[in-house]
Amino acid sequence: MKNVRHLFDISDLTTKEIDELLRVAEDIMMNRGKYAGACARKKLATLFFEPSTRTRLSFEAAMQELGGSTLGFASAESSSTSKGESVMDTIRTVSSYADIIVMRHPKEGAALAASQRSVVPVINAGDGGHCHPTQTLADLLTIKHYHGRVKKLRIGICGDLKFGRTVHSLINALTRYENNSFVMISPPELGIPNYVQHEILSPRKAEWTTCQNIEDCIGSLDVLYMTRIQKERFQSVEDYERLKNCYVLDAAKMMAAKKKMCVLHPLPRVKEISVDMDDDPRAQYFTQVTNGKFMRMALILKFLEDADKGYCPPPAREVIKNKFICENPACVTNAESDLVQLCTLRDATHNVYRCEYCESKVKKPF
Numbered sequence: 001m002k003n004v005r006h007l008f009d010i011s012d013l014t015t016k017e018i019d020e021l022l023r024v025a026e027d028i029m030m031n032r033g034k035y036a037g038a039c040a041r042k043k044l045a046t047l048f049f050e051p052s053t054r055t056r057l058s059f060e061a062a063m064q065e066l067g068g069s070t071l072g073f074a075s076a077e078s079s080s081t082s083k084g085e086s087v088m089d090t091i092r093t094v095s096s097y098a099d100i101i102v103m104r105h106p107k108e109g110a111a112l113a114a115s116q117r118s119v120v121p122v123i124n125a126g127d128g129g130h131c132h133p134t135q136t137l138a139d140l141l142t143i144k145h146y147h148g149r150v151k152k153l154r155i156g157i158c159g160d161l162k163f164g165r166t167v168h169s170l171i172n173a174l175t176r177y178e179n180n181s182f183v184m185i186s187p188p189e190l191g192i193p194n195y196v197q198h199e200i201l202s203p204r205k206a207e208w209t210t211c212q213n214i215e216d217c218i219g220s221l222d223v224l225y226m227t228r229i230q231k232e233r234f235q236s237v238e239d240y241e242r243l244k245n246c247y248v249l250d251a252a253k254m255m256a257a258k259k260k261m262c263v264l265h266p267l268p269r270v271k272e273i274s275v276d277m278d279d280d281p282r283a284q285y286f287t288q289v290t291n292g293k294f295m296r297m298a299l300i301l302k303f304l305e306d307a308d309k310g311y312c313p314p315p316a317r318e319v320i321k322n323k324f325i326c327e328n329p330a331c332v333t334n335a336e337s338d339l340v341q342l343c344t345l346r347d348a349t350h351n352v353y354r355c356e357y358c359e360s361k362v363k364k365p366f
């Protein structure tokens with residue numbers, strides 16, 4: 001099988017590549033005509049085994065603005081997998097007539113599994129609750145465009161920091177840049193998990209602190225990233241009732257914020273951001289949606305270009321094959337039986353090995 005590069009997770013891009021993607025996305029924003037025919041005669045397939053209209057439309061609009069065309073399906077019911085075809089076979093078929101594939105699937109690691117059968121680049125547009133790298137890139141572009149930089153910023157991240165994977169991916173991206181510091185705003189039971197501390201924050205010596213209330217720290221922030229907080233994540237209904245308003249941002253709380261702070265949210269919001277602040281110029285969550293399209297344009301250009309050049313970076317870590325079984329029921333290896341089990345050592349200090357597909361911890365594979 002031809003070696004092509006794919007995008008599963010923000011870790012698949014070097015910092016230099018992220019910087020270049022940001023630069024190209026900003027150039028597209030300013031000179032849209034220049035890119036109008038950049039992908040003429042190229043086809044993008046959007047394979048959404050799980051519906052996500054927002055993300056799918058953003059990719060399709062991105063490809064159309066580049067002069068390319070799109071094909072695909074919007075839910076598993078409209079694909080051949082509903083007739084029992086495996087995801088692997090679907091991918092193999094589609095990759096013979098598309099130049100690039102964007103895929104969303106409910107199983108964790110599905111994009112990595114699919115890439116093993118694809119002769120064209122596969123971009124992960126969400127695999128279960130696991131990774132959604134283009135969302136993170138859109139977040140970075142919004143910060144860059146608003147502040148003129150992605151470094152030397154104090155970033156507050158508010159909401160469910162334990163289960164919210166977009167948050168982990170954002171921390172992974174922002175800790176690569178110098179002098180960024182973080183305030184983790186959440187109830188104690190929804191704080192940053194150990195793996196983010198041990199595998200991202202500590203190795204990169206990132207400065208971070210915790211806070212239980214937006215009001216206590218908003219005045220020091222340059223960026224406030226809001227996420228959904230779900231009632232069912234709390235240990236008791238009383239805790240939820242007591243704490244829920246601490247994590248709702250409104251015009252009154254914004255009074256204490258810097259004039260040049262920006263507010264981001266991956267959308268859709270439920271009640272975390274009051275509509276009374278939508279007209280505040282610091283509210284950047286709708287700009288984030290537009291930026292998502294520009295970022296996806298830059299990404300499609302880059303991955304098509306790398307595929308044309310035959311460029312595929314070597315794996316960042318040594319991969320161990322078939323010496324363990326991943327026990328995560330949401331992992332794609334538990335749904336597609338002929339996949340090779342893959343894992344890597346992620347944290348040498350604590351001897352942590354993780355499944356390459358879903359990143360859950362696996363027992364030491366020897």
Ligand SMILES: [Zn+2]
Nearest residue numbers: 326331355358
């Ligand atoms: Zn797994």
